[in-house]
Amino acid sequence: MSTFGASVLTRTKGRRASILVGGASFFVGGLINAFAQNVAMLIIGRIFLGFAIGFGNQAFPLYLSEMAPAKIRGAINQLFQLTTCLGILIANFFNYGTSKIHPHG
Structure with a gap:
């Protein structure tokens, strides 16, 4: 589902915004999972990482193709x-x- 959001963001704000949102989501999700104290924190971290994958799969191949x-x-x-x-x-x-x-x- 986050890929659809990433496509809208990429179309309106550009690749850079999508890459930044994806990178921030990777960072937050990894941080939450690294310091998880219970299962709920792991689930929340995985949600952030899922969004990051959606944004990454939208923006990175396009950026790589152009560069x-x-x-x-x-x-x-x-x-x-x-x-x-x-x-x-x-x-x-x-x-x-x-x-x-x-x-x-």
Whole structure:
């Protein structure tokens, strides 16, 4: 859902505003999750990180397409998608590895 909001922001205020909102949301979500004291804080942090992913997926590929030289533009965009998927994979490995930690995993 945040991608729709990001598209409106990108259209009205430009890529820079979307990148700044996404970056701020990544920062706030990561900070909340790092210092979470209970499950509610983790959920709130994940909501911020979800918004950040939506904004990032809207603004970053567009920015990369415009900034990359034409010769390597496709490779740069594919690397963005590859690193996103690798990040998800690594996060799932961490989740699996910590799922047995007592009491909540």
